[in-house]
Amino acid sequence: MTDVLVEPEVASDPLAPVLKIECLNVDFHTIDGWVRVVDDVSLVVPAGTTVRLVGESGSGKTVTSLAAIGLLPPDTTRVTGSIRLAGEELVGASSARLSRRRGRDVAMVFQEPRRSLDPVFTVGYQIAEVLRRHEGLDRRAARSRAVEMLDRVGIADAERRFGAYPHEFSGGMCQRVMLAIALACRPRLLIADEATTALDVTVQKEMLALMNDLQDELGVAILFITHDLSVVAETCDWVNVMYAGQVVESTAVDRLFHEPRHPYTEGLLAAIPDPQRRRLQAIPGVVPAPTSWPTGCRFSPRCDYAREGVCTSGAIPLEPAGGAQLTRCARHAEIELKGVLA
Amino acid sequence: MSPLLVANGLHKSYPQGRSLWGRARPAQSVVRDVSFHVDRGETLGIVGETGAGKSTVGRMVLRLVEADSGHVSFDGTDLSTLSPASLRRMRQRMTMIFQDPFNSLDPRMTLRAAVREPLTLHTSLGGAEKEARVRELLERVGMRQDHLDRYPREFSGGQLQRIAIARALAADPDFIVCDEPVAALDLSIQAQVLNLLLDLQQERGLSYLFISHDLSLVRFLAHRVAVMSQGVIVEQGTPEEVFTDPKHPYTRALVSAIPTPRPTRVSRWPAGFPAPGPSRPATERRSR
Numbered sequence: 001m002t003d004v005l006v007e008p009e010v011a012s013d014p015l016a017p018v019l020k021i022e023c024l025n026v027d028f029h030t031i032d033g034w035v036r037v038v039d040d041v042s043l044v045v046p047a048g049t050t051v052r053l054v055g056e057s058g059s060g061k062t063v064t065s066l067a068a069i070g071l072l073p074p075d076t077t078r079v080t081g082s083i084r085l086a087g088e089e090l091v092g093a094s095s096a097r098l099s100r101r102r103g104r105d106v107a108m109v110f111q112e113p114r115r116s117l118d119p120v121f122t123v124g125y126q127i128a129e130v131l132r133r134h135e136g137l138d139r140r141a142a143r144s145r146a147v148e149m150l151d152r153v154g155i156a157d158a159e160r161r162f163g164a165y166p167h168e169f170s171g172g173m174c175q176r177v178m179l180a181i182a183l184a185c186r187p188r189l190l191i192a193d194e195a196t197t198a199l200d201v202t203v204q205k206e207m208l209a210l211m212n213d214l215q216d217e218l219g220v221a222i223l224f225i226t227h228d229l230s231v232v233a234e235t236c237d238w239v240n241v242m243y244a245g246q247v248v249e250s251t252a253v254d255r256l257f258h259e260p261r262h263p264y265t266e267g268l269l270a271a272i273p274d275p276q277r278r279r280l281q282a283i284p285g286v287v288p289a290p291t292s293w294p295t296g297c298r299f300s301p302r303c304d305y306a307r308e309g310v311c312t313s314g315a316i317p318l319e320p321a322g323g324a325q326l327t328r329c330a331r332h333a334e335i336e337l338k339g340v341l342a
Numbered sequence: 343m344s345p346l347l348v349a350n351g352l353h354k355s356y357p358q359g360r361s362l363w364g365r366a367r368p369a370q371s372v373v374r375d376v377s378f379h380v381d382r383g384e385t386l387g388i389v390g391e392t393g394a395g396k397s398t399v400g401r402m403v404l405r406l407v408e409a410d411s412g413h414v415s416f417d418g419t420d421l422s423t424l425s426p427a428s429l430r431r432m433r434q435r436m437t438m439i440f441q442d443p444f445n446s447l448d449p450r451m452t453l454r455a456a457v458r459e460p461l462t463l464h465t466s467l468g469g470a471e472k473e474a475r476v477r478e479l480l481e482r483v484g485m486r487q488d489h490l491d492r493y494p495r496e497f498s499g500g501q502l503q504r505i506a507i508a509r510a511l512a513a514d515p516d517f518i519v520c521d522e523p524v525a526a527l528d529l530s531i532q533a534q535v536l537n538l539l540l541d542l543q544q545e546r547g548l549s550y551l552f553i554s555h556d557l558s559l560v561r562f563l564a565h566r567v568a569v570m571s572q573g574v575i576v577e578q579g580t581p582e583e584v585f586t587d588p589k590h591p592y593t594r595a596l597v598s599a600i601p602t603p604r605p606t607r608v609s610r611w612p613a614g615f616p617a618p619g620p621s622r623p624a625t626e627r628r629s630r
């Protein structure tokens with residue numbers, strides 16, 4: 001790929017988002033030929049905000065975020081559309097340019113903290129290494145910054161713990177270390193892919209609070225990916241709901257729970273266990289695989305509101321549904337959906 | 343009526359292997375003095391952090407793991423006194439559903455064979471009766487007849503978990519240990535499986551030991567809740583007692599960490615910030 005030179009957007013525009021994805025498509029080369037797994041995804045992450053990307057497994061969340069950080073294998077993937085990180089276009093950019101972006105402008109933490117850390121190096125060394133590589137700090141400076149970071153992410157006795165190995169840390173502590181590594185070079189955007197999923201609820205709560213505090217302090221924008229609807233409302237500003245490779249609803253977090261505008265969102269909310277009710281409302285059927293996405297609305301085989309024709313004939317666009325809320329439902333104007341909060 | 347299942351003073355520790363110098367490490371105690379009971383038709387929920395010992399307790403109850411000390415009695419019979427043959431007979435009445443539906447079924451067995459197996463093991467039904475029972479069970483869990491000759495790889499997680507439930511029901515048990523039965527499933531599918539468990543309980547008066555790390559789930563479907571931490575039950579009670587008035591500090595921490603669907607901070611979304619906009623350039627839009 002050639003390194004297309006793109007003028008970065010004027011950095012002084014306060015409303016210029018840190019991440020802006022427009023009409024993103026990702027296709028994978030598989031034994032069945034090219035298969036589209038992310039289809040027409042658009043989302044924005046303004047500076048200093050937290051945006052959730054929520055959806056069931058296989059809906060395309062991870063692939064979307066890997067595209068945003070330029071980590072998809074180039075030989076078996078085809079990426080089209082636009083991904084602008086701090087104003088710079090990443091689609092079509094060279095791998096050298098992408099790796100310069102990583103670590104400096106954007107960093108990522110994953111679900112399995114233990115697997116992301118190298119077991120043979122001390123946790124302190126792994127943080128210091130990032131600082132030396134990206135910031136060009138010398139050993140002493142890198143070490144003291146690393147200790148500072150460990151302390152900042154809530155590792156008690158950071159000076160002594162600098163020399164600890166990952167196996168000496170619990171899952172929650174490993175995730176804090178990952179956060180320290182990710183934030184060491186003060187990226188503008190942090191992508192957290194299921195970063196709290198493997199943690200106990202009490203530890204998860206601490207992590208969410210920590211990310212909130214670090215955002216206050218560093219102004220970092222966060223794209224937080226989860227399949228768990230229950231953590232969506234925690235310290236979050238905007239939610240994108242994904243289903244079968246598409247964003248189907250995009251809204252401020254309170255409106256998601258008060259006034260969902262997509263039947264899938266309504267169904268997810270109704271499936272949350274509620275001790276006031278003795279039965280759960282289940283969405284019938286299963287999530288379709290990318291190779292068997294229905295034509296028209298992808299949710300139509302499972303949707304109570306589906307109508308032959310309007311829902312099943314052509315691709316459904318993501319459209320405004322009052323205010324800044326967006327929905328990908330052809331019938332959103334005629335149907336009334338229920339939220340969970342009065 | 344006496345409770346269906348009583349666990350009394352269960353202990354379990356595991357040897358830690360040897361240290362670098364060949365000295366035996368002290369055994370790690372993973373369950374200590376755990377006692378509870380489950381009534382007929384009742385669900386006892388067990389919640390707690392990772393490694394708290396929940397699964398170990400579930401397995402000890404069925405004697406899939408032998409307790410170091412303590413007793414489990416089922417319908418008045420002390421399981422530890424049973425001969426292997428009588429234990430096998432007792433197993434017909436108590437069974438287990440595991441977390442990972444992808445690994446709990448033999449990949450080489452068709453759906454029919456998978457549900458037939460426990461029938462062969464625990465009943466003396468003839469071939470035709472067995473076939474009828476297989477069909478009845480699969481229909482009950484919402485699988486179709488044309489699924490009968492398919493293999494596990496052709497099913498989704500939620501379907502596999504329903505098949506696992508059909509297998510568990512085959513021998514017509516009274517009691518099922520459900521160890522994180524929906525943890526591996528997507529939210530929209532979880533509800534299907536949970537509703538099935540609730541309906542079956544109503545129909546057959548089943549008792550469940552329901553193990554989960556998900557408090558809102560346990561709160562939803564358990565009649566009583568036991569909270570475990572570091573091998574010990576720190577608190578037991580009705581969901582109301584445990585969730586609205588937790589007594590133990592660990593329970594309090596756990597309850598206060600339950601995520602709520604209510605936004606927890608003032609939105610930082612810039613006022614008037616342009617949302618991503620309609621998804622396709624107007625020219626590409628379909629005409630309605």
Ligand SMILES: Nc1ncnc2c1ncn2[C@@H]1O[C@H](COP(=O)(O)OP(=O)(O)OP(=O)(O)O)[C@@H](O)[C@H]1O
Pocket residue numbers: 356357372390391392393394395396397398399555
């Ligand atoms: N076969 C075994 N050998 C050695 N240690 C074991 C064995 N099985 C369990 N343990 C240990 O016993 C403790 C309790 O494990 P258990 O699986 O019962 O926890 P749990 O509460 O079910 O946790 P989770 O929520 O992660 O499933 C853990 O520290 C575990 O590592």
Ligand SMILES: Nc1ncnc2c1ncn2[C@@H]1O[C@H](COP(=O)(O)OP(=O)(O)O)[C@@H](O)[C@H]1O
Pocket residue numbers: 028029030037055056057058059060061062063064289290
């Ligand atoms: N490297 C790959 N090659 C082919 N298909 C892939 C690859 N990575 C992911 N997929 C497929 O893309 C879809 C979306 O996956 P993913 O983004 O990981 O979903 P999730 O929303 O669970 O994070 C899935 O159907 C998955 O099987």
Ligand code: SF4
Pocket residue numbers: 262263264297298299300301303304305306307310311316328329330331332
């Ligand atoms: S477009 Fe039709 S099928 Fe799709 S979500 Fe809306 S009402 Fe349901």
Ligand SMILES: [Mg+2]
Pocket residue numbers: 061062063193194
């Ligand atoms: Mg993922």
Ligand SMILES: [Mg+2]
Pocket residue numbers: 396397398521
């Ligand atoms: Mg377990």
